[in-house]
Amino acid sequence: MSSVHLIPRVIERDVKILFSDTFLIGIMFANFCIDLFVTAATFGNLIGSSYFLRIAPGSNLITAMVAAFQSGRDIWREKYIKDLASYLLTLPIPRKVFALSRITGGVARSVIATFPGTLVISYLYGILFSPRLVEAFVIVAVFSLGIVGLSIAVSAFASTIEVFATVRSAIQLYLSFLSTIFYDVSLFPVIVQPIVQTNPMTWAMQAFRALQSQGSTLYPISVLVGPSLAFALLGAVCYLWYTRL
């Protein structure tokens, strides 16, 4: 595709918009700090420091999730609030390439938004100066890919911001509390366990925990790639549907 060179330009715009909203960035980092240093530290004092290390990646992935949903929210705003969609659709970039760019841009934003958090966790896990640091970023990127796809799919169909926010909350609730961020899968009721085991957050957490225990991340990342690609594809199809000529 001859328009591939335009992908970095679309990503550049998405990232620039993210950084223009310093208030939003501040809120995200504050959210991460509160999650990581207040909640987790309190649990650490109650139960032991290993629990702090255990749930720390969850805080970072929740931040990644929030950042990923902001991509969907921005696309929703482009369509309904700012009416920017009609302008963007007149740009000389094929729709498929544009959809790919928007998803990649969303992933870039999530990785950037969680950059300090990923570094902190990597330091805690003793991999900050090891090549395994790359794996930490890969986990965040693969996880974000699916969530960006989901958020774009929601943005394509939500006719009001209330609908978008409600669906987003439901997805965030599922990803956060029906995953192994806080508890082992064995602690969930048996009926809920299949849901927890198929939750992308669970596998992102497993991958981080493999980093913590110096184990291989290949298997959990391989499992995570499946739903992430499926959700990304869903997002791309929905985006193409709503930007169809």
Next chain:
Amino acid sequence: MIGFDKAGKRFGTLDAVKEFSMTIQDEEILGLLGPNGAGKTTLMLMMGTVYRPTSGKISVNGLDVVQHPNDVRKMIGIAFQDPRVDGILGAFDVLNWHLKMTTNLDKVEREDRVEKVLRAVDLWDARNKRTWLMSGGMRKKVEDCKVLAQRPKIAVFDEPTAFLDVPSRLLMWKMIRELRDEGSTVIVATNMMDEAERLSDRVAIVNLGKLVAIDAPEQLKGKTKGGEVLELTVGNGQEFPRECLTQFSEVQDVSQENNKVTVYLSGGRLLLPKIVETLTNRGVKIDSVHLKEVTLEDVFLNYTGHRLE
């Protein structure tokens, strides 16, 4: 060359554009003149590949907009009626990114072009101000500047001088003419008569989604019956005896809208006393009389039966 061949666009049960056929020549400024809701923006968005025509065909330099949308987009730049700019970004960033997406200019050329156009419209000092903090006029200039800096083969401006003060309006017209002189085909949608008349090489009158007339402004005025217009304001609620004016051979047509009567005629100066006498004898109360040359507004009224207000 841009061709509309019986193009139509239907939204639900509403026909925004119907059976629209028109050819736009290269390197001309075509004014699309019509009231709000006439279908001007829909026409432009169909041409710009945002909307798919529900009937007929639209081709841009021989390329069908449905079959070759991306090739068409490469030729077109659209400045929207309501500025479509990222409010959180400054004017410089908005224009620079637009050029990155639409041109192959290198960094130096691109930034030079952005600087020139921002200086020309007196926005250089405000180049880093977030566009959502700008006034409506400033934002509109940024929107127009996207196309002025892009210099596309086909430049489309939707109400380019809305919200602009008079000096800025004149400047924008000058810059649009320069774009045409450099080889661009320019389409200007407007509901302002003076803009259509002073800026356009040809004017297409659009009403209720249909093309009602297209020609050079002077030709359109020349085609209007008689060449002169007599405007009469008569007493409210009075039935106007149309036939007592059509008896004069110089009177080409008579139309009435509420208490305003428009008479298209020739030799109006000589005929005026006779008309006033005839109407007074028929008991018509005349509040005012105004004889003038045909304007584009009269042409619009003549073709559509209502004023562009």
